[in-house]
Every structure is written in structure tokens, then in C-alpha cells.
Amino acid sequence: MSNHPANTQTKNEKLQKSVLRHFFTEQGRLKNLPAQLKKKLIVLEHLTNQLEPKKAYSEQEMNEFIKFYHEDYATIRRELFIHRFVNRNNEIYEVNAPGEWRDWVSLK
Numbered sequence: 619m620s621n622h623p624a625n626t627q628t629k630n631e632k633l634q635k636s637v638l639r640h641f642f643t644e645q646g647r648l649k650n651l652p653a654q655l656k657k658k659l660i661v662l663e664h665l666t667n668q669l670e671p672k673k674a675y676s677e678q679e680m681n682e683f684i685k686f687y688h689e690d691y692a693t694i695r696r697e698l699f700i701h702r703f704v705n706r707n708n709e710i711y712e713v714n715a716p717g718e719w720r721d722w723v724s725l726k
Contacts, residue, residue: 630723634660648688651697659701659722665694666703666713675711680704 637660641649648665652658665687669675675683677695684691695711698704701720704711 637661638664646687648694651688651690651694656722656725658697659720659725662694662698662701662703663719663722666698666719669704669713671713673712675704677709677711680711 633656637652637657641652641657641661642664643649648661652661665684669683680695681691684694688694699706699711702714702718703720705714
């Protein structure tokens with residue numbers, strides 16, 4: 619019964635932990651953004667979870683937040699927006715509700 623929900627959840631948790639261990643240093647810095655979409659979404663979700671929900675971030679604040687993790691803040695900021703982790707309105711960024719985020723779990 620490999621499609622049992624508990625097995626799937628455990629498999630997803632293992633994948634998530636593996637990706638985060640592989641792509642982040644022990645100090646929490648992002649080594650590089652994964653090329654594979656599923657892994658990239660896991661990394662973006664992790665970064666988004668470090669932001670405060672319902673807080674409005676200026677573009678400069680978003681850049682500074684991302685620079686803590688990786689120097690290529692423009693690419694990562696764009697990826698966060700493209701995959702609906704954050705919304706942008708007049709250069710103000712806000713975290714979307716998790717239900718709006720691009721879901722990596724359903725990807726094959």
C-alpha cells in the first residue's frame with residue numbers, strides 16, 4: 619500500500635529534509651537554488667516560512683531578507699513571486715496564504 623497517506627507524508631517529509639540539508643549550509647545559507655522544480659519549491663517554501671505573515675515588506679526589506687540566505691536576491695525574489703509564495707503590489711511584498719503557494723507535494 620504505497621499510496622497510503624501516512625507513507626506519502628513520511629516520503630514527503632524525508633524528501634523535504636533531504637533537500638534542505640543538501641541546499642542549505644549548517645549556518646542556514648542557501649548554497650544555490652535547485653534547478654529541479656520540486657526541489658526549488660521546497661527551498662522557496664522554507665524561505666517563505668522565515669517571513670512574517672501579514673507583514674508588508676518593501677522591496678529593499680525583501681532584498682535584505684533574501685541576501686541573508688543568498689546573494690542573488692533578484693532571482694529568488696522573482697521566483698517567490700512567480701510561484702505565489704509572495705504577492706507584490708506597488709513594490710510592497712506580502713506573504714500569501716499557504717493555500718495559494720505552488721504545491722510541491724503534488725508534483726511527480
